[in-house]
Amino acid sequence: MLKLGEKEKGRMMNQKKVFSQVYRTGQEFASSTLHSPLRSSSQKPQNSNKISIILCEYLLSMEEEGEIKKDQMIVVEGSKIHSVGPIPESLPQAEEVIRLNNHLVCPGLINTHTHLPMVLFRGLGDHLTLKSWLEDIIFPLEKKMVNPDFIRLGTELALLELIKSGVTSVCDMYFHTPVMAEVFESYGLRGVLAVDMLSSFSDWKEDLDYLCDRYKGNNQLVYPAIACHAPYTCSAELLKMSAQEARDRKLPVAIHVAETQWEISEIKKRYGKTPVAHLKDCGIIGPHCVFVHCVHVNETDMDIMVETGTPLSYNPESNMKLGSGTAPILRALEKGITIGMGTDxxxxxxNLNLFTEMDTGAKLQKLSHPSKTISARDIFSMVTSSAAKVLGLSHCIGKIQAGFFADIMALNLDHPHLYPRNDLLNHLVYSASGGEVDFVMCHGKVLMKESEIQGVDMFRVYASAEMIKEKIKQAL
Ligand SMILES: [Zn+2]
Structure with a gap:
């Protein structure tokens, strides 16, 4: 439970009052706030050519996949990394010098599968299996609760959580994607935002047209994509149409695949094949398609994914919580499938914490295959360099490298559980919990400094989340 001091309580009450005055529902809210800034207006606009220097005691750039270097300097110019190298005797001129002593500096983490606004459903139906959880809790709640207002608030809360744990990029599939895109732009995070082709809340074509017109190729924070929920919820016709749309618009596709044994039986009954084979026949296959879960894929399915270059998003905690099973990640790695991690x-x-996901994901594989091992480097690449490949963005994110976007996070190493510093990469995967992250930069802009998220009133978001909780309870 959140424990608040008197000062915070008073502040929260004031926020509650303010929020109750401005809170409206539905289209009225969406249209009236569509272009209003969410961040504090006192924040200075960023100079696009601003030079910042980051001095790192320890740097894990992922350029050499796992080598940690000491006393390194990153020069950031505008949104990009200008250079990376040893700290020189005299520093070059810069408008800002950020000193990260006692810190491990890493690429901003990449979450390859989320449904961000669902943070507002956190803690509901925790005792159910996937099918019952979806059909008895989530789908009915979404029908009653989802509107642009809900999406905006849920996305804000989720982005705060992501920044706090060092995430700078996500691939999301949910509803009212244009509203989400606006929040991403405002908060300064990078999002591959997939429009749900099954959505009954808005017209997918209108949303996709809007996102492609506004963002495709001309904005480097939002990347439009297509979302098909799953082979069992989307008809073969819809999948084929989505595949064509993705080809025509040159967009990525995100889809849940082979998540449960029930799905395998159902698709076999309907089409006489596995979900992966069915998707291949429908044209949903290839390097631009993110296959999420793949818990119950067989050898032939994985061979198809290798042949077609189809990447996989591994979501171990969600798979465990919903009792879906363990994805064959070690086998997929051996075969050469590109793997990223997601929280779902x-x-x-x-939660949306990739640190706990790494820890759980690695241990789960070891539990399933006691005679095999997986390295901390392989696991960490699943939230950085390999995750960038999954999203088709390996040319610009996932590493701290000259020419890449300046997506950077740092952990404060002064915590008892990170001593002795025998192997910081192992500590990242097995000891850190995300709370050590106190600095985050995305696209060259500092989003969190000394643990303070810049330019966002978190208490406004918390108070709003507490208020909408009551409406959700009534809708249950
Ligand atoms: Zn999902």
Whole structure:
């Protein structure tokens, strides 16, 4: 439970009052606030050519996949990394010098599968299996609760959680994607935002047209994509149409695949094949398609994924919580499938923390295959360099490298559980919990400094989340 001091309580009450005055529902809210800034207006606009220097005691750039270097300097110019190298005797001129002593500096983490606004459903239906959780809790709640207002608030809360744990990029599939895109732009995080082709809340074509017109190729924070929920919820016709749409618009596709044994039986009954084979026949296959879960894929399915270059998003905590099973990640790695990690929605996890995901994901594989091992480097690449490949963005994110976007996070190493510093990469995967992250930069802009998220009133978001909780309870 959140424990608040008197000062915070008073502040929260004031926020509650303010929020109750401005809170409206539905289209009225969406249209009236569509272009209003969410961040504090006192924040200075960023100079696009601003030079910042980051001095790192320890740097894990992922350029050499796992080598940690001491006393390194990152020069950031505008949104990009200008250079990376040893700290020189005299520093070059810069408008800002950020000193990260006693810190491990890493690429901003990449979450390859989320449903961000579902943070508002956190803690509901925790005792159910996937099918019952979806059909008895989530789908009915979404029908009653989802509107642009809900999406905006849920996305804000989720982005705060992501920044706090060092995440700078996500691939999300949910509803009212244009509203989400606006929040991403405002908060300064990078999002591959997939429009749900099954959505009954808005017209997918209108949303996709809007996102492609506004963002495709001309904005480097939001990347439009297509979301097909799953082979058992989307008809073969819809999948084929989505595949064509993705080809025509040159967009990525995100889809849940082979998540449960029930899905395997159902697709076999309907089409006489596995979900992966069915998707291949429908044209949903290839390097631009993110296959999420793949818990119950067989050898032939994985061979198809290798042949077609189809990447996989591994979501161990969600798979465990919903009792879906363990994805054959070690086998997929051996075969050469590109793998990224995801948390899935917070309602089936119950957080968006990639540190706990790495720890759990690695241990789960060791538990399933006691005679095999997986390295901390392989696991960490699943939230950085390999995750960037999954999203088709390995040319610009996932590493701290000259020419890449300046997506950077740092952990304060002064915590008892990070001593002795025998192997910081192992500590990242097995000892850190995300709370050590106190600095985050995305696209060259500092989003969190000394643990303070810049330019966002977190208490406004917390108070709003507490208020909407009551409406959700009534809708249950
Ligand atoms: Zn999901």
């Amino acid at each position: 929605g917070a309602a089936s996890n119950n």
